[in-house]
Amino acid sequence: MAHVLNNVLPVFLLLALGKILMRSGLAGEVFFKTSDKLVYFIFFPALLFWKIGSAGPGLELPQGLILAVLTTIFLTWLASLAYIRLARVTPFQAGSFSQVSYRFNTYIGMAVVLGAFGEDGVARFGIIISLAIPFINLLVVSTLVWYSQTDYTLTQRIKVLIRELAINPLILACLAGIAYARLAPPLPIFVNKTLALLSAITLPMALLSIGASLALERLKGRMRLSLVSCVLKLVFMPLAGYALLRLWEVEPLSLAVAMVFFTLPTATSAYILSSQMNSDADLAGAAIVLSTLLSFVTLSLSLAWFA
Numbered sequence: 678m679a680h681v682l683n684n685v686l687p688v689f690l691l692l693a694l695g696k697i698l699m700r701s702g703l704a705g706e707v708f709f710k711t712s713d714k715l716v717y718f719i720f721f722p723a724l725l726f727w728k729i730g731s732a733g734p735g736l737e738l739p740q741g742l743i744l745a746v747l748t749t750i751f752l753t754w755l756a757s758l759a760y761i762r763l764a765r766v767t768p769f770q771a772g773s774f775s776q777v778s779y780r781f782n783t784y785i786g787m788a789v790v791l792g793a794f795g796e797d798g799v800a801r802f803g804i805i806i807s808l809a810i811p812f813i814n815l816l817v818v819s820t821l822v823w824y825s826q827t828d829y830t831l832t833q834r835i836k837v838l839i840r841e842l843a844i845n846p847l848i849l850a851c852l853a854g855i856a857y858a859r860l861a862p863p864l865p866i867f868v869n870k871t872l873a874l875l876s877a878i879t880l881p882m883a884l885l886s887i888g889a890s891l892a893l894e895r896l897k898g899r900m901r902l903s904l905v906s907c908v909l910k911l912v913f914m915p916l917a918g919y920a921l922l923r924l925w926e927v928e929p930l931s932l933a934v935a936m937v938f939f940t941l942p943t944a945t946s947a948y949i950l951s952s953q954m955n956s957d958a959d960l961a962g963a964a965i966v967l968s969t970l971l972s973f974v975t976l977s978l979s980l981a982w983f984a
Contacts, residue, residue: 684792684984685976688785688884692969695888709886716886720879721784722850727872728796729803729854731864738804738855741925746805746935747812749918753779754816756909766902772821772956773947774902777964778909780813780944781806783847784883785969789937789976791880793984794930801934807851809938814845821954887945891966899963906943906964911975915939933983940975942968 698704757778761771783806790802857864864872896903918939922932945965951958 684789684980685973687792688788689973691881691884692888692891695885696891698885699889704885704889709889712882712886716784716879716883718846720875721787721883722846723872724787724876724879725803725806725847725850726854726857727864727869727876728799729807729851730857730861731796731869739801739927739931741922741927742801742805742931742935743808745918745921745925745927746809746938748921749914749939750779750809750813750816752917753909753914754820756913757906758820760905760909764905768824769955770902770957770960771824772817772954773951773958773961774906774964775820775824776817776950777903777943777947777961777968778906779914780817780947781809781938781941782887782944782969782972783810784880784887785972785976786938786941788880788884789980790934793937793980794934797930798934801931802938803851803854805935805938807848807855810845810848810851817950818954821950821956825955887969890945891969892962893966895959895962895966899960900967902960903963903967907968907971910943910968911940911971915975915979929983933979936979936983937976940972940979942972 695709699706699709754775757775760766761774766774786802786806787799790798794801915936918935922935927935943965947961948958948965950956951961
C-alpha cells in the first residue's frame with residue numbers, strides 16, 4: 678500500500694491538477710501545446726540521456742528482459758489484429774484500435790519508475806523504451822498504412838516508417854545515452870547539473886499536460902472498442918509479459934520495472950498519429966482516457982506485487 682500511496686497517487690494527482698488548470702482557465706490550450714513540444718523535443722530527451730548516460734560502463738542490456746518485452750508487444754499486436762478480424766472492426770477504426778492496445782505512456786512510466794525504483798530502475802526503463810519505441814512504431818505505422826483508406830505505395834510506406842523512426846527524439850536520446858554510458862567518461866559536473874535542472878521540470882509538465890487533455894465525453898459511442906483495447910493493454914499484456922519474464926528468468930528489479938511498463942496506459946501520441954494517417958482519432962482519444970483512468974488500478978497492483 679505504501680508503494681501505491683507514494684509512487685502512483687502523486688502521478689494521478691498531477692493529472693488531476695492538469696485538468697483543473699485547464700478547466701479553470703489558469704492554463705489554456707496554447708500553453709499545453711507549447712508545453713507538449715518542449716517536453717517531447719527537449720526536456721524528456723534530456724532526462725533520458727542524463728539518466729541512462731550517467732549509468733556508466735556497467736550499464737547492461739539484459740537479453741531476457743529485451744526478449745520478454747519485445748515478444749509481449751508482438752503477441753499483443755497479433756491479438757489486436759485477431760480481434761479486428763473476428764469482430765469485423767472497420768478499416769477506419771482498425772489502425773487506431775490496434776495501436777492503443779499496446780502503445781504506452783512514457784511520461785507516466787518514467788514518473789512511477791523513478792519514484793519506486795530510483796536511478797537503477799530508470800536505467801532499465803530507458804533500455805526498455807529505447808528498443809520498444811522503434812519496434813512499436815514499426816508495428817503501428819505498418820498497421821495504420823495497411824488499413825488506411827489512402828492508397829500508399831510500398832515506397833511511401835517505407836518512407837513514412839523511416840521518418841517516424843529517424844526523427845523520434847526519445848529513441849535518439851536513449852540510444853545516445855546507452856552509447857555514452859558504455860563508451861565515454863562520466864558527465865562533467867556542470868553538464869550533470871545542467872541536465873538535472875533541465876530534467877526537473879520534465880515530468881510535472883508532461884503529467885499536467887496529459888491530465889489537461891483527458892475528456893470523458895470522448896468515450897461516448899466508443900466504449901466497446903475502448904474497453905476491449907484496455908483489456909488487451911492492461912490485462913492481456915501484463916499476463917503475457919509476466920509469463921515471458923519468468924520463462925527467461927529475468928532478475929527481480931528488471932522484472933518489476935517491466936511489469937510497470939506492461940501496466941501503463943496507452944500513449945497520448947496515438948491520437949495525433951491516427952489523425953495524421955486517416956484513422957479514427959476519436960477512438961484513440963477515448964482509449965487514452967479510459968486506459969489512463971484504469972491504469973491507476975493496474976499500476977497499483979503491479980507495484981504492490983513486484984516493488
